[in-house]
Amino acid sequence: MEAQTLYEKLWSSHVVHQEADGTALIYIDRHLVHEVTSPQAFEGLKLAGRKPWRISSIVATADHNTPTDHWDQGILDPVSRQQVETLDANIREVGALAYFPFRDAKQGIVHVIGPENGATLPGMTVVCGDSHTSTHGAFACLAHGIGTSEVEHVMATQCLLQKKSKTLLVRVEGELGKGVSAKDVVLAIIGRIGTAGGNGYAIEFGGSAIRALSMEGRMTVCNMAIEAGARAGLVAVDETTIAYLKDKPFAPKGEQWDAAVAYWRTLTSDEGAKFDKVVELDAADILPQVTWGTSPEMVTTIAGRVPDPAGITDPVRREGVERALKYMGLTANTPINEIAVDQVFIGSCTNSRIEDLREAAAVAKGRTKAANVRRVLVVPGSGLVKRQAEAEGLDKVFIEAGFEWREPGCSMCLAMNADRLEPGERCASTSNRNFEGRQGAGGRTHLVSPAMAAAAAVAGHFADVRELQ
Amino acid sequence: MKPFTVLEALVAPLDRANVDTDAIIPKQFLKSIKRSGFGPNLFDEWRYLDVGQPGQDNSKRPLNKDFVLNQPRYQGAQVLLTRDNFGCGSSREHAPWALEDYGFRAIVGTSYADIFFNNCFKNGVLPIVLPADEVDALFRQCEANEGYRLKVDLAAQTVTRPDGKVIEFDVDPFRKECLLNGWDDIGLTLRHADKIRAFEDARRAKHPYYFA
Numbered sequence: 008m009e010a011q012t013l014y015e016k017l018w019s020s021h022v023v024h025q026e027a028d029g030t031a032l033i034y035i036d037r038h039l040v041h042e043v044t045s046p047q048a049f050e051g052l053k054l055a056g057r058k059p060w061r062i063s064s065i066v067a068t069a070d071h072n073t074p075t076d077h078w079d080q081g082i083l084d085p086v087s088r089q090q091v092e093t094l095d096a097n098i099r100e101v102g103a104l105a106y107f108p109f110r111d112a113k114q115g116i117v118h119v120i121g122p123e124n125g126a127t128l129p130g131m132t133v134v135c136g137d138s139h140t141s142t143h144g145a146f147a148c149l150a151h152g153i154g155t156s157e158v159e160h161v162m163a164t165q166c167l168l169q170k171k172s173k174t175l176l177v178r179v180e181g182e183l184g185k186g187v188s189a190k191d192v193v194l195a196i197i198g199r200i201g202t203a204g205g206n207g208y209a210i211e212f213g214g215s216a217i218r219a220l221s222m223e224g225r226m227t228v229c230n231m232a233i234e235a236g237a238r239a240g241l242v243a244v245d246e247t248t249i250a251y252l253k254d255k256p257f258a259p260k261g262e263q264w265d266a267a268v269a270y271w272r273t274l275t276s277d278e279g280a281k282f283d284k285v286v287e288l289d290a291a292d293i294l295p296q297v298t299w300g301t302s303p304e305m306v307t308t309i310a311g312r313v314p315d316p317a318g319i320t321d322p323v324r325r326e327g328v329e330r331a332l333k334y335m336g337l338t339a340n341t342p343i344n345e346i347a348v349d350q351v352f353i354g355s356c357t358n359s360r361i362e363d364l365r366e367a368a369a370v371a372k373g374r375t376k377a378a379n380v381r382r383v384l385v386v387p388g389s390g391l392v393k394r395q396a397e398a399e400g401l402d403k404v405f406i407e408a409g410f411e412w413r414e415p416g417c418s419m420c421l422a423m424n425a426d427r428l429e430p431g432e433r434c435a436s437t438s439n440r441n442f443e444g445r446q447g448a449g450g451r452t453h454l455v456s457p458a459m460a461a462a463a464a465v466a467g468h469f470a471d472v473r474e475l476q
Numbered sequence: 477m478k479p480f481t482v483l484e485a486l487v488a489p490l491d492r493a494n495v496d497t498d499a500i501i502p503k504q505f506l507k508s509i510k511r512s513g514f515g516p517n518l519f520d521e522w523r524y525l526d527v528g529q530p531g532q533d534n535s536k537r538p539l540n541k542d543f544v545l546n547q548p549r550y551q552g553a554q555v556l557l558t559r560d561n562f563g564c565g566s567s568r569e570h571a572p573w574a575l576e577d578y579g580f581r582a583i584v585g586t587s588y589a590d591i592f593f594n595n596c597f598k599n600g601v602l603p604i605v606l607p608a609d610e611v612d613a614l615f616r617q618c619e620a621n622e623g624y625r626l627k628v629d630l631a632a633q634t635v636t637r638p639d640g641k642v643i644e645f646d647v648d649p650f651r652k653e654c655l656l657n658g659w660d661d662i663g664l665t666l667r668h669a670d671k672i673r674a675f676e677d678a679r680r681a682k683h684p685y686y687f688a
Contacts, residue, residue: 028648155511168661206587330492444498
């Protein structure tokens with residue numbers, strides 16, 4: 008048999024039916040649901056008199072709108088509250104394999120709770136009405152974001168209409184330097200290929216530097232595949248994957264576990280498999296990254312400077328950079344480590360897992376928030392992450408440093424709840440998007456790793472974490 | 477879904493690349509549990525000078541006169557002309573809902589983000605991909621000629637300029653047929669219900685651990 012890529016294996020094992028033009032019906036194993044992109048789908052289903060095809064595929068939680076403090080007061084914003092209550096009512100009516108509602112001990116960001124409960128397994132197809140569903144590809148499953156019409160389609164048919172993607176292998180070889188994390192790797196990749204570089208592709212991340220990452224690190228990398236334009240990111244199964252899943256609540260047990268593991272070990276790209284495109288990076292060249300603009304591809308290193316649009320010949324690109332610098336309130340050629348920040352956000356489906364919090368705490372330990380920094384929010388990805396961090400004493404490290412230790416949720420990654428930037432405020436953020444207004448109208452976002460965010464919090468400006476460790 | 481056949485309409489040019497779905501419809505409007513009514517908040521942060529909130533009377537808000545959609549010459553536009561990677565970022569289907577609710581039925585640009593592209597077809601909005609030089613020429617003509625209109629013919633897969641030049645575009649045959657007829661995807665898929673059931677049974681037998 009011809010050598011296959013991991014993507015091709017996942018694709019071909021899920022094709023139910025194919026149209027003449029290649030459009031295929033793909034079977035969906037896991038459907039993650041949250042409050043923002045599901046109400047219209049549930050309503051559509053009801054209006055058409057349809058029933059969900061397979062309830063046991065659904066895992067749901069409320070995350071985007073939920074507050075991260077004063078949980079005793081419930082959700083104060085009535086519009087947010089209505090959306091969360093609508094999800095409660097829909098799940099009550101329809102059912103699910105698992106539901107982690109607001110204030111549940113296991114509630115959290117949908118892309119954190121899936122993996123930590125073993126609801127995301129290698130070889131699955133995983134969808135969710137959220138673009139960062141690419142996160143789950145770290146487990147060698149075909150996972151991507153879908154729109155609300157598709158949420159309804161998956162509920163009604165257990166399938167999705169899809170065309171096969173092209174394949175892109177991003178190979179990162181070598182050893183990452185001290186203070187350089189998965190976030191820096193993926194920002195460097197986006198800096199290289201651009202935010203449209205992955206359009207039409209599924210990206211497999213490979214090479215020794217990716218193999219050396221923990222599952223948390225691999226999730227960070229796959230999470231931002233969508234920021235490179237790819238709906239899906241993938242990492243092949245290895246011992247790290249299997250060790251992570253062992254004994255997770257929804258992971259198979261006993262003989263089932265053995266059978267599953269035997270299958271999962273085949274979920275790698277075959278030797279000699281052909282990719283449509285290959286991009287290679289040397290891990291040793293990757294330095295701590297900081298974005299300076301309003302797109303994740305507008306990125307440089309902590310040793311870099313804000314670019315000068317005068318040097319750009321392409322007019323569309325030049326105007327884009329000029330517009331970004333104006334919005335960001337930055338002057339060309341300013342050294343990155345001289346840019347002061349007003350807020351710091353440590354959290355989001357990109358960087359809110361236990362390892363991320365450990366990295367941030369290692370920098371914060373014994374230091375305090377700089378006086379010019381108005382607020383540092385640390386928002387764990389889930390109730391389980393929060394309790395693990397507290398068991399390790401990380402909460403105390405953060406609180407002693409003057410950071411705020413919050414309840415889990417999406418929080419200031421997209422500012423649908425009360426956590427947000429004021430107009431003109433500048434933020435060092437471990438989230439995934441630095442778009443205009445993303446963290447609050449007029450807010451200015453710089454994407455960094457958890458360690459770099461903590462470094463900015465204690466220095467008051469972007470600082471090289473390698474000098475603090 | 478509204479079928480899309482032929483559209484002959486005014487064009488509005490949005491001359492920037494990487495327009496993300498947060499810009500198309502900001503997050504505060506995602507709290508709605510409906511799928512209509514997003515048009516007045518399309519490009520909210522660019523269109524108005526204040527910060528918009530759901531449930532506001534948008535007619536009383538201060539407009540950003542510099543934003544292209546606020547210029548009198550582009551009122552009533554149904555074709556949006558744009559640049560690379562339109563619709564990147566969040567998967568929110570509220571983006572095509574807002575575009576459609578505002579009145580846009582076709583988008584012309586050089587490339588789109590995958591999820592957005594897909595979402596458009598579910599909502600009767602046609603995203604058309606043309607080569608960069610054709611898009612450049614459309615921008616030049618549109619800006620130079622007030623009342624600039626394009627004719628989009630989905631069946632023929634053509635965009636016709638006012639000067640008579642016909643530009644062909646590609647579209648997946650399956651998507652094209654669905655859009656021309658305004659077909660409901662779910663209804664189409666359920667014609668294969670027996671096949672789905674058979675696939676599911678076989679998968680359950682082979683990989684029972686995915687069906688716990």
